[in-house]
Amino acid sequence: MSSPTVPRLSQQLHFLVEIDKLKLILRRNPLCNDPRRENDAEHCWHLLAMATVLAEYAPAPVHLLRVMQMLLVHDLVEIDAGDTFIYDAQGLSTQAERELKAAERIFPLLPPDQAAEYRGLWDEFEAAQTPDAQFAHALDRLQPVLANAIHSGGAWKEHHVTAEAILQRVQKIHRGAPTLGAYAEELVRKLVTEGHLT
């Protein structure tokens, strides 16, 4: 593809073509309506839909545009670092380092003002201290719960993840969206009652 004559636009399009690679990064969880594994780009689209439909469940008012932009870019580092399953202890031990290195390569493809803006949103998501970031995390945790519950345990069952480990991760949903956290917990407990999880 040839570069446009406007250097700023050239950088922006280079970034947009580069991040297309997110469509090739597979996650562990299945789709809600199909057993195939979900990729990061379609996962992010789903989270953006959840953000706009479920914004009312954030305990403090959130800035929806910022939440959506945060969710849009929160997984870009996985283009280089790959997806780390949240129940993979070995992967988790090197995740932060791998993802930081990726952030340092990917965001600076943008013009400096936008690189700083999106890197800032990624940092905020990672720190998980603001209401916007906590709500974004709640959705990021809720979405695979929905998909795995539909498939009677899905990726959890396949990777022998215990209900206790899942319920520990579900805590992050409670913090960012209590009503959604309570519902996620109910779904996990139901899978235990039905014998799908131990």
Added chain:
Amino acid sequence: MSSPTVPRLSQQLHFLVEIDKLKLILRRNPLCNDPRRENDAEHCWHLLAMATVLAEYAPAPVHLLRVMQMLLVHDLVEIDAGDTFIYDAQGLSTQAERELKAAERIFPLLPPDQAAEYRGLWDEFEAAQTPDAQFAHALDRLQPVLANAIHSGGAWKEHHVTAEAILQRVQKIHRGAPTLGAYAEELVRKLVTEGHLT
């Protein structure tokens, strides 16, 4: 999946699980970085990224949150109606009717206030009269141009689409984002010069 006890949340989650099916709808164009065909959900994620990165190229200031919400839902009707290739004359003749029927089924899965809000955004996108909708359309047209140009003609070559037909569709980019329209035209003309399109 069991229903939450809050009826409003139950409707919202039912909608969110239903629209997961967008991940199963294949478009004609390839990914930018892989020859496999793109699905509608990852396409929409890419358009949302384009909206936030390229908003400065809209000729009139756009309301970015609305543009993003519009792009998020603009293809949902394809869950029922399927993707219609914009160079498929027969498909285009029945597209409006098929998509309207889908809109009448899908949006009302939401609670009435949200159903009206997102149906309104879809109607606005379809009418393509407001600056927000025209910018959204420009991105929706630009994205496959980028992907097909990277693959030296991609889906256009495969389906014997002429440069003349492509340039006619590129006009919609000019209207919603003139700088991006000029660049898209340059890409198409280059493919002709290089012998990839006639």
